[in-house]
Amino acid sequence: MLAFVDGDIRPALLGATRADRSEVEEFVRQVHPGYLIEADGDSTLGDGVYPADDGATATVLAGAELICDRRLVLDRPSQLPDHLLEIGKGRRIVMHGMHSVVDWLCFAVWEDGRLTRSLSLSPDGGVIENIGEPYEFERPYWAGEHPVEPVPGWPSEGPYPLPFHPLELGEDALRELFGFILEGRPRRDDVDADDVHLHAFRVSDPSGAEQAEREAAYARAREAMGPPRIFRMGSDGRMYEVDAEQI
Incomplete structure (x- = not known):
């Protein structure tokens, strides 16, 4: 998510109504100048x-x-x-992203074009970017108060490479920066993400270069992954790798 806001976004989301599609489409065109923009239905923030x-x-x-x-x-x-910094000129820009497959998290805040906080990390990549002073909601994580407990039964599992799980911090960052969460127990004053209407669009590079680059990256990733590995829990509660024929 990327937001351009006048201060705190929570009041805007709490008072959200269905926006005019043409106005939203114009905003998307500013974000993606030169791209093909096509309406693609409706969605919600959830x-x-x-x-x-x-x-x-x-x-x-x-x-x-x-x-x-x-x-x-x-x-x-x-x-x-x-051009995105220009859209947010004089305002606050907030970025947030998570990917559960690789336990990756990033979030960042700009105030009137100045980056005040950026964090991006994953267990495989380590700390990719860490700029600015941590927010108060981060400090217990960096202080070791949210260690990752090993999953029982998995063989040769070493300690988690980070002092906390990025997705756990990511939910707290989502609540602090956007006012809602996707997983976990909601609070009474949280925004209900399912109540925030979004317009959906198909946004494509007319040259096809972006799509070709993406498909090439997917192909490289599939090649690097190798064949799938299958595990089954044994009677002792541990996970053991098995052949497909054993299933």
């Missing part, structure tokens, strides 16, 4: 935070514009393109 390839969901509210698009959430948030 369902639309992780659009498909070439997809985006967005809304324009009083004091806030918000877009969900995987292309806008960066391993290094500090590399946010200049």
Whole structure:
């Protein structure tokens, strides 16, 4: 998610109404200049935070514009393109992204074009970016108060490479920066993400270069993954690798 806001986004989301599609489409065109933009139905903040390839969901509210698009959430948030900084000139820009497959988290905040906080990390990649002073909600994590407990039964499992689980911190960051959570127990004053309407769009590079680069990256990833491995829990409660013929 990427949001451009006048201060705190929570009031805008709590008072969210269905935005005019043409207004939202114009915002998406500003975010993706030169791209092909096509209407693609409706969604909600609860369902639309992780659009498909070439997809985006967005809304324009009083004091806030918000877009969900995987292309806008960066391993290094500090590399946010200049035209997006220009859209947020004089305002607050907030980025948040998580990927559960690799336990990756990033979030970042700009105040009037100045990056004040950026964090991006995963167990495999380590701390990719850590700029600015941690927020108060982060401090217990860095202080070791949320260690990752090993999953019982898995063989040769060493200690988790980070002092906390990125997705656990990610939910707290989501609540603090956007006012809602996707997993966990909601609080009474949390935004109900299912009540926030988003317009959905198909947003594609007319040259086809972006799509070709993405497909090539997928092919490299599939090649690097190798064949799947299958595990089954034994009678002793431990996980053992088995052949497909044993299933």
